[in-house]
Amino acid sequence: MLILAMDTSAAEGSVALVRSGAAGASSEVLGLRTLSGRHCAEMLLPAVAALIEESYATQGKPELIAVASGPGSFTGLRVAVATAKGLAEVWQTPVVAVSVLQAVAAAAKAEGRVLAVLDAHRNEVFYGEYEFSDQNPARQLQESIAPLTAFAEAQLASAERPLLVTCDAALAARLAECGLPSQLVKTPAAVEFAALGLLHFQNGERADLAALDANYLRRSDAELFSAPKLGIPVK
Numbered sequence: 657m658l659i660l661a662m663d664t665s666a667a668e669g670s671v672a673l674v675r676s677g678a679a680g681a682s683s684e685v686l687g688l689r690t691l692s693g694r695h696c697a698e699m700l701l702p703a704v705a706a707l708i709e710e711s712y713a714t715q716g717k718p719e720l721i722a723v724a725s726g727p728g729s730f731t732g733l734r735v736a737v738a739t740a741k742g743l744a745e746v747w748q749t750p751v752v753a754v755s756v757l758q759a760v761a762a763a764a765k766a767e768g769r770v771l772a773v774l775d776a777h778r779n780e781v782f783y784g785e786y787e788f789s790d791q792n793p794a795r796q797l798q799e800s801i802a803p804l805t806a807f808a809e810a811q812l813a814s815a816e817r818p819l820l821v822t823c824d825a826a827l828a829a830r831l832a833e834c835g836l837p838s839q840l841v842k843t844p845a846a847v848e849f850a851a852l853g854l855l856h857f858q859n860g861e862r863a864d865l866a867a868l869d870a871n872y873l874r875r876s877d878a879e880l881f882s883a884p885k886l887g888i889p890v891k
Contacts, residue, residue, distance in 0.1 A: 658686075660707070660718035660743070661850035662700060664736045665728025665756045669696040671703045672846035673711055673718070676854050683854075685847055686711050697735040704739065717747050722853025724846075725753035726871035727774065727782045727801075733870035741865050750862040752853040755871055757784030758794055759844035759852055760823050769797070769818035773807070773838065775827045781807050782873055785818055794855060801873045808834035 657676045663669050669691035675684045687710055689703035708717070723740040726733045737753070744751045761772035767788050774782040784799040802810075811817060812835055820836060822828050823843040831838045 657719045657854065658715055658717075659720045659722055659850045659854060660704065661722040661846040661853060662704070662736045662740060663724035663756075663844070663846045663849050664691060664697045664700055664732035665724045665726055666732070666843075667694070667696065667729070668692055668843075669700070669732060669736075670846040671700065671707060672850055673707045673715070674847060674850040675715070676850075683851065686715065688847065697729070697732045700735055700739055704743070718743075718749055720853060720857055721749055721751045722754055722849045723751060724756050724759070724844075724849050725869075726756055727776070727873040728756055730870075730872065733872065737868060737870050741868055744865055750857065751865065751868065752856045752861060753863050753868060753871070754849045754852045754856065755784060755796070755799065756844070757782060757799055758786055758796065759848050760784075760841060761786045761821060762788070762794060762852055763823065763841035763844055763848065764819060764821045764839055766819055771811075771818040771820050773820065773822045773827060773831065775824050776801050776874065779804050780874075781827070783807060792859075794852060799871070799873065804830065805834070808836055811836055 659674045661672045671689045673687040675686055677683050687707040691699045721740050723736050740751050757772045761770040764770050769787050771785045776782045780801055781804050782801050785797040787795045820838040821841050822838050823841050828838045828840050
């Protein structure tokens with residue numbers, strides 16, 4: 657299966673075209689583009705066009721689109737999700753949305769419960785807990801956002817603690833200061849989102865394009881700061 661994967665959830669994004677291998681075989685990365693800088697979201701569509709143009713004669717159109725759906729950059733997530741929806745309608749190709757937190761948890765390559773944590777800024781963290789097994793490679797248990805101190809206190813008070821992982825070295829140091837040791841894992845990129853997207857697709861999952869949206873886990877700055885000034889209630 658030919659998979660187009662996109663990730664613009666952070667300052668460093670990427671796009672990959674991956675040919676999945678047969679059962680038990682490794683996948684082949686046919687093309688990879690790195691999107692860097694403040695305008696990485698604007699580089700997404702040209703990067704996708706370049707990858708498809710380079711491979712179309714021999715590979716044809718993608719059979720699956722995997723998109724990093726968040727949490728992360730509001731602008732980046734909006735652009736990636738909109739691009740995935742537009743391409744899916746043109747190509748009549750299914751889309752799978754993959755949580756960034758789940759990709760971080762999967763990078764630990766561990767079985768059992770894994771808790772992934774990302775810096776949400778403003779002294780808050782995004783967190784997501786998943787269960788990995790042969791029967792269900794990535795079952796989501798919870799995803800949310802919380803103040804760092806409240807998150808740490810809840811984990812320290814818990815009788816059972818899952819493996820705690822992050823791809824942010826600075827956040828790992830802050831967690832350690834709170835008494836929470838964590839495992840530092842590789843930051844996931846488009847190739848990893850392609851692999852997870854394929855797993856979800858093989859489990860029968862695909863996004864409803866009409867309902868597909870980014871997984872922000874937090875309201876935008878416009879909602880938090882501008883709406884109250886205009887008399888619009890924010891819940």
